[in-house]
Amino acid sequence: xxxxxxxxxxxxxxxxxxxxxxxxxxxxxxxxxxxxxxxxxxxxxxxxxxxxxxxxxxxxxxxxxxxxxxxxxxxxxxxxxxxxxxxxxxxxxxxxxxxxxxxxxxxxxxxxxxxxxxxxxxxxxxxxxxxxxxxxxxxxxxxxxxxxxxxxxxxxxxxxxxxxxxxxxxxxxxxxxxxxxxxxxxxxxxxxxxxxxxxxxxxxxxxxxxxxxxxxxxxxxxxxxxxxxxxxxxxxxxxxxxxxxxxxxxxxxxxxxxxxxxxxxxxxxxxxxxxxxxxxxxxxxxxxxxxxxxxxxxxxxxxxxxxxxxxxxxxxxxxxxxxxxxxxxxxxxxxxxxxxxxxxxxxxxxxxxxxxxxxxxxxxxxxxxxxxxxxxxxxxxxxxxxxxxxxxxxxxxxxxxxxxxxxxxxxxxxxxxxxxxxxxxxxxxxxxxxxxxxxxxxxxxxxxxxxxxxxxxxxxxxxxxxxxxxxxxxxxxxxxxxxxxxxxxx
Numbered sequence: 001x002x003x004x005x006x007x008x009x010x011x012x013x014x015x016x017x018x019x020x021x022x023x024x025x026x027x028x029x030x031x032x033x034x035x036x037x038x039x040x041x042x043x044x045x046x047x048x049x050x051x052x053x054x055x056x057x058x059x060x061x062x063x064x065x066x067x068x069x070x071x072x073x074x075x076x077x078x079x080x081x082x083x084x085x086x087x088x089x090x091x092x093x094x095x096x097x098x099x100x101x102x103x104x105x106x107x108x109x110x111x112x113x114x115x116x117x118x119x120x121x122x123x124x125x126x127x128x129x130x131x132x133x134x135x136x137x138x139x140x141x142x143x144x145x146x147x148x149x150x151x152x153x154x155x156x157x158x159x160x161x162x163x164x165x166x167x168x169x170x171x172x173x174x175x176x177x178x179x180x181x182x183x184x185x186x187x188x189x190x191x192x193x194x195x196x197x198x199x200x201x202x203x204x205x206x207x208x209x210x211x212x213x214x215x216x217x218x219x220x221x222x223x224x225x226x227x228x229x230x231x232x233x234x235x236x237x238x239x240x241x242x243x244x245x246x247x248x249x250x251x252x253x254x255x256x257x258x259x260x261x262x263x264x265x266x267x268x269x270x271x272x273x274x275x276x277x278x279x280x281x282x283x284x285x286x287x288x289x290x291x292x293x294x295x296x297x298x299x300x301x302x303x304x305x306x307x308x309x310x311x312x313x314x315x316x317x318x319x320x321x322x323x324x325x326x327x328x329x330x331x332x333x334x335x336x337x338x339x340x341x342x343x344x345x346x347x348x349x350x351x352x353x354x355x356x357x358x359x360x361x362x363x364x365x366x367x368x369x370x371x372x373x374x375x376x377x378x379x380x381x382x383x384x385x386x387x388x389x390x391x392x393x394x395x396x397x398x399x400x401x402x403x404x405x406x407x408x409x410x411x412x413x414x415x416x417x418x419x420x421x422x423x424x425x426x427x428x429x430x431x432x433x434x435x436x437x438x439x440x441x442x443x444x445x446x447x448x449x450x451x452x453x454x455x456x457x458x459x460x461x462x463x464x465x466x467x468x469x470x471x472x473x474x475x476x477x478x479x480x481x482x483x484x485x486x487x488x489x490x
Contacts, residue, residue: 022071023100027107029064029080031090031114036064040090040112041149043079044070047096070100082112082162084150089162091115092146096314097338118192119160120200122153122172124185125207129157132175133205137161139168167193173243174205184208186258189241206258213290215251215266217274217297223251224268224295228332231255232263234281257284266293268345270333273297275347278330298345299373303380305340305355307363312340313383315358323350323370348374355381362386 029037042058053076056069070076076098082090091113099105122133133153136145148161152175163170171189186208192198215224227247231240240262247253264279275298279290301320305313316336320329329346336342350372357363363383371379 021073021102022069023073023102024104025066025068025070025078025098025100025107026104027066028109029060029066029112030109031112033114036060036062037080037082037088037090037112038062038064039083040064040066041081042066042068043081044076044098045079047075047077053100073100073102075099079146080110080112081147081149084148085117085160085162089115089117091162091164092148094144094146113164115162115164116194117160117197118163118170118194118200119158119198120203121157122159122203122205123157124205127202129153129155130174130185130205131155131157133157133159134173134175135159135161135170136173137163137168137170139164139166145171163192163194163198165194167191171241171243172203172205174208186256187241187243188258208256208258209285209287211255211257211284211287211290213253213293215247215253215268215293215295218294219297223247223249224272224274225249225251226269227251227253227272227295228267229253229255230265230267230330231257232265234261234263260284264290265330266295267330267332268295270343270345273300273345275345276330276332296347298347300343300376301346301353301373301379302341302343302376303378305336305342305381305383307357307361307383308385310382312336312338313357313361313363314338314340315361316340316342316381316383317354317356317358318342318344319354319356320344320346320351321354323352326352346373353379355383357383 029040031037038060039062040060042055044053044055044058046053053074054071056071057066058068060066077094077096078098079092079094081092082088093110093112095107095110098107122130124130131153135151135153136147138145150159150161153159161170169189169191171187173187174185184207185205188203188205190203192200213229215227216222217224225247229242229245229247231242231245232238233240240257240260242255242257245253245255261281261283263281265276266279267276268274272295274295277293277295279293305316305318307313314336318331318334318336320331320334321327322329329351331344331346334342334344350370353368353371355366355368357365361383362385364386366381366383368379368381371377
């Protein structure tokens with residue numbers, strides 16, 4: 001069943017919260033085709049990840065309207081789960097910084113993306129279908145994972161989910177025994193660029209190898225809880241998907257990895273006051289233990305990031321590297337909060353500090369070089385405005401009264417944002433459409449057009465001249481300037 005794990009409780013359950021204040025959230029959900037998103041389910045979690053509130057009325061009606069009561073007050077992350085395929089192709093979306101108080105919070109009209117279908121089957125190395133493999137995804141500028149509405153494979157290992165257009169990483173976490181999960185099968189992920197319905201065939205989950213260890217403080221030997229063990233492919237720099245990668249209350253951790261050669265680092269929570277630690281690269285298999293990892297006390301590097309207009313920049317990445325060697329420093333909590341604030345703990349040394357805005361913001365970065373840290377240090381940043389281009393379009397009603405609609409997804413069309421995509425819907429039959437593309441600051445986006453013209457009796461097959469015609473198209477990814485030049489050279 002696709003219903004999420006929410007608490008739709010009445011007055012009796014509310015009594016368990018004592019006199020906790022309740023807040024009301026209202027609004028309307030529409031998709032980017034202008035249709036209401038009906039029967040969507042809402043999930044609320046505290047922004048710090050420590051709790052789940054009681055939710056009443058957590059779904060949208062036939063017109064996309066919703067009125068949801070949340071108890072107790074607090075700052076929450078709201079996730080919207082639309083109906084799953086085949087009922088809907090609307091993609092899951094989350095909203096951060098939902099401040100619940102005694103007053104009603106009206107979110108207005110929120111637009112969700114209509115995506116496309118991804119389907120396939122999950123098996124182990126012996127070809128046996130795997131049940132209860134859990135799927136989630138990471139897409140666009142938002143690097144936080146999102147669950148699908150129907151996230152698990154069925155008894156035959158089959159799955160069918162709605163994914164956003166463009167670049168998207170889909171992650172597969174094996175289920176518990178007896179569904180062929182556990183230590184015999186490692187988690188796995190892969191990145192696809194979705195331009196339409198995609199059947200990926202069999203996903204073969206790799207054999208897993210177990211690595212264990214313990215994280216403690218160097219000062220007193222006490223256990224460090226909730227430290228993240230980050231695993232990286234040294235050749236590509238890609239972070240390896242390891243869902244169970246945090247230490248428990250005793251400081252112990254257990255990783256399940258496929259065969260490979262890995263770099264590892266241990267990142268404590270930012271409020272621990274500890275520095276991160278890089279572990280030696282190692283081959284897997286064999287498995288075994290990484291031993292005891294000791295973390296040193298560090299100095300706090302903190303500040304606030306704002307844009308050129310003095311508006312707080314949430315979601316900005318703060319990355320450090322050693323000035324002398326350029327080697328990156330692994331740090332935890334290096335993303336600014338809703339107010340643009342950040343706080344990191346680093347060792348003494350001289351570093352280059354780079355601030356990078358998320359792709360959804362039309363802002364440049366800032367680099368601070370040769371910053372000497374030998375005590376707690378304050379460092380603010382101001383990100384400049386940069387030129388970028390918005391997607392706009394007009395259309396004339398065609399056959400059947402259809403009016404073309406142009407929309408986009410994946411944040412701002414910025415240099416390097418391969419997740420950005422444009423979509424044309426309801427184009428009039430064989431009517432002409434010409435996308436006008438200014439590729440100055442977006443020269444790294446790739447124009448791809450997938451025409452879908454209607455076939456009429458006796459009509460000749462589409463030719464190259466008809467590549468600009470059809471009902472629907474998308475464009476995504478790198479090297480827009482080359483495709484634009486070829487386009488106008490026709």
